[in-house]
Amino acid sequence: MSAPTATPPVSTGGDTLRGGTLTTASIVFMVIAAAAPLTVIGGALPIGMSIGNGPGYPAMYAVSAVILVLFSVGLTTMAKFIDEPGAFYSYVETAFGRRLGMGTAYLALLTYTAIQFAVYGFLGEQLSILVDPLVHIPWWAFALAVTAVVGFLGYRNIELSSRALGVLLIAEIAIVVLIDVFVVGRGGADGINAEPFLPENIFSGSLGVGLMMAMAGFIGFEATTVFRSEARDPDRTIPRATYIAVAVIGIFYTVSGWAVVEAWGTDSVLEEAVNDPDNMIANTARNYVGQWAGPVVQVLLLTSLFACVLSFHNVLTRYQHAISHKRGLPKALRAVHLTYQSPSMSSIVQTVTIAVLVVVCALAGMDPVTQIFTWFSGLATFTIVILMLLVSVAVIAWFHARPSLQVSAWKRLIAPVLSLLGLGTALYFILTNFTVLVGSTTVAVVMAVSAPAVFILGMIFATFVPEFDDKIITRNMAKQMGDRS
Template structure:
């Protein structure tokens, strides 16, 4: 099956082949998204989404403390391999289905418009809730850092959160090029501090030398492997957004393919190596206990021990900027989902209008900022604990993203099952099947163990999955409604 060359311009403005049609048009088509992203910029957006410093200081500690302990490095490597396996079919499908819109577009192409719209809304809501929770987390971290590490004034967390929302929204409004410049700068510093720590630990060794216990079957199979796998998957959240920026990259096919593979490989190597360095820094006999006792402080303590108090302060500040970079990348992703569904008319058409000069999803950025600010006001009026809200949002993101990955892996499998064009397709089918089983198993475990994932018992642990299911089913039902009442909109679902 051959695919015609695809232009970056997917908003209905023809190229040279359609010159006569263009000349006959009475008016110009509305502006679309546009950018100059290359492979480095796309990698920066994905790696920033994964938030390397926050991942090492947060999720890795939980993999060690609540997962399979010394087996954390190998677990991360296995999860990274699973994600890379999934990426093979995902990237190839992105080449063969040249529609922007990420999961929303590709699930539509493989499983139909009802499944595509349900998945698109599920992913959008998951990212939306996740970005709100990460804003809260950023406010908490920034307030604590200024007060304790920098000995500054005691400013409430919500003030910092409001500041983050305004700055991130402004950059999202200005366009992807402005965002990538900020993301690249922050990423260099946060990855740099992690690598400096890793190299110093590797050179100096730890209380038990440079242990190889992590690479044994006994360590890998110890503790809670499903919990370790779940947090491992969350370390890679955001790798799929490469396709969301299709309209804003140079040479979409090559850039997306290289950007996805490089991003997943870098994240895998960085987190797996950092997990081993954390274990080395504390020693195989103490690291699990230390991680369980202080999971959020284990990395900072190790940095102070190996790099000194000054570098620990620098790390604390960089953690704030790391969270900011993740917020920016996450918000840009939500904006593009809102833009795509607005472009199709599924959501308010105004969301699908790009800025006349900046060619950015500016209206989606404004709406997203308003939603976050309203959410902040609700939390303050209801006097809810910000830590509790963050925990619930993290659980919601875990379920939504795992469900989206599962649905997308099914879509990849079905898409290539229909092609039947040789050994290459058979290999992609096998890889997609492995991804389906892996994501399904992790999702089922998360749904059966909500208290372990959320870190606390709450009625929301049961309401959140139900709510996400209703979003997905509601999206599918909405597509059926559009088929009956708005066939023109129905035909456009999935950026068709």
Template sequence: MSHTPVESTREPRVADEQHGTTLKKGSLGVPAIIFFVVATAAPLAAVLGAGPVVFTFAGAGGPAMYVIAAIVLLLFAIGFAAMSRHVTSAGGFAAFAAKGLGRYAGYIFAGVAVISYAGMLIGLFGQLAVFTADLFSSVLGWDVPWQVVAFAGVVLVGAFGYLDVQLSASVLGVFMILEVLILVVFDIAVFASGGQSGVNLEAFTPANVFTPQMGAGLLFAFSCFVGFEATVIYGEEAKRPRRTIPRATYGSILIIGVIYTATMWALGLAYGSGNVQHAATSDPVNFVFAANTKYVGEWSTTIMHILVVTSLVAVLLAFHNTLARYLFSLGRAGFLPRSLGHTHRRFQSPSTASIVLTIVTAVVLGVFVLAQADPFQTIYLWLVGVGTLGVLLLQAAGAASVVGFFARHPNKRASRWASFIAPALGGLGLIAALVLAVVNFPLLTGVTEGPATLLPVLMLAAAAVGLLIGAVRSRGGKEVDLSTGIITLEDAALEESGSD
């Protein structure tokens, strides 16, 4: 391979560093990226929130819904990992779409990505506010308004997003280990005791898995994996990205899948296959807590209440970092104001994007507060519902981008299985999940009537606005290339050989 094209691709990157437009290279290894991704999934909060809903619809076959979701995402990940060896950028799926489906597709999914992750981020602040205010009230006897908690959370998360990414990775690592550990303790206690009627595989039998309402259960299982695609966003900051990103992607899906499946299986055993659906339906709020108290003890349930809050802080930190990097990448490419594409001189973090994101988050929350919106029923359910729908759309687009990329670049090395068959199968599964999300949107948001039922239209609006911005910025004489900052296979190989 000639060294001439390699040198030509590296020169602008050096220049970018001098002008503070590149992220801190080589700062994140596989464990750190997995911390970000698993924290985004928020295993404890997801089990407490989505677990009883999955059992309500899927019945005793609830654990199998997570197995199906994990298999579909692993199929997608095969192609995702293969493409990430050639393309990795803080622009995430927007950059993937631009390289695999063309620049206009990149513009469309840039708009979808921003609105989706913003919805997830802002909505989760509503959930944090409710859980934290309740914790203060029940444990300390303090009556703290949820609004104070929400805005304090915005400032805290924004500060971490402004600083060195390694600090966020360290905090996330601690929080993630603690919340996973409390779930493992519960799982071991149930399996050791045999649960209600002994350890069995009834949750995975076809009769319990394939039921008329499995679609809704499968939708909520898919929603619990939201965030695994963020591995590629940290590619620019990864050590040896062409190795780190694929390993972190596979590792994240496997870890998340095993945690969910094992804990849901344990919950099914704790209540018994014949009783678990009724228990989940009759008291979803205390469904997990009651089982944990019975099999582990009240002390563990108290700790679980506390760790729910730290879990939410972790997921907020992960989403803030993800969206800040999206904004940074889009600013650097000229899609958004270029000032967003500047990094901190010392921390090499997307500091400008982080500050802007913090301000926008506070303003939007302020609007909801002035409208006297309920923090959980409105802010959390509405915005996270929209965000989940958007992320599923991004994942499906990612699968299509993989197929498109290898079709457009037949010289790139990848097997037929990795370049077409696996991502196509995974993409079909994700499209099915997307259809389920649209059809069952009232279940995601709790909205059954009124203007809020039109929230899915926001995805179409975001796509249209993204396409319009890209077209206008390009016609204005400004180059809008969403592949700006992409680390190619040649770049990564040269850097890695130099570090060996």
């Protein structure tokens, strides 16, 4: 591995991203924004309570965080021995070869495209509802407009995106923290207590659905490794960013979920979540902070959704850029902008992909929330757990084959095995409750089959399109010329 550089290289164009520019804070901002904290608390939390385990649902965020911290141990430890960015597929390829690695890469593209498109549907609908009293504009028009804005930011420069995410993220976290403080300060509905964490509440309702919904709230945390080539001192920046991101997300979700339960009372919160899930958090803000807080929550929910799609756009463009270097996607996606040193062509392709999906679904008359958001977020939840399971197995296998490496048993075996057990349990609950998640047996089957189908497609592609390392070819040619001379 090459030593990290503290300053970005001179802009020369080509296919190399700007290195040494991202700090821990920048990466954490983008990763937490991808998790969309206010979107989870304002949208997913009420649904998780209503179809999951009711007042015990906030505890599922804590359980998910523990599983993902264990997963992050192996993820960040093995990252030090991988010379290229690419996140999940790089781990599987390093341990098991290019075919399985490319299958994992294609599955990752499906995962992030699905969750990004799901959020676009929800955001388009929310914007349409917002302006509907004045003029009716369909959801797809807003979705296409936001797609263009996100594409512009992604095309220009990741630092521009990082600053935009930072401002939006601070605002949405601040309003939720303010609600938490006021709820605690006023003693909630029935006095402050720890009832949401008692066994009778945790195991009430459907614990499996609750865990499944909670896991979905963490999608995007693993993106820290995608930015490895652009990070300052990646061996320190990436592990720090990963642990901080998981900890902040987990604590934020758990505490805020607990505060919402306290605001309505353990015996009444489920009824409120079922009757008015869309306005539950806004109503909580009005009741405890003041009337002004309700509209603020609704506006920041929109910015949270925007920050989410912007962050996933950045992740996807870098995934595509990295995969193209492995000859898993067209060579054109390797292009880096001469001035901005961003994956410009990859950004354009990702923007067009989302625009096409929006147009197709609009022509098909699909509902942006009950169908696009629900179905595609369900697919992403399913595939992200599969991806993490593959990485956990890859970490265990790779370190097992290299016992001489100076890595502790905790990092190379114990933590990865524990994460494997936790993720396996989560996958079981997802499969057994997949129909509940997407709301249709036919759609559930199609979604479930799409994951292995895409994985196999990646393996087939890797079989018939072998990888050629330009550096190796250059070295061999130089050696041949030297031998002739």
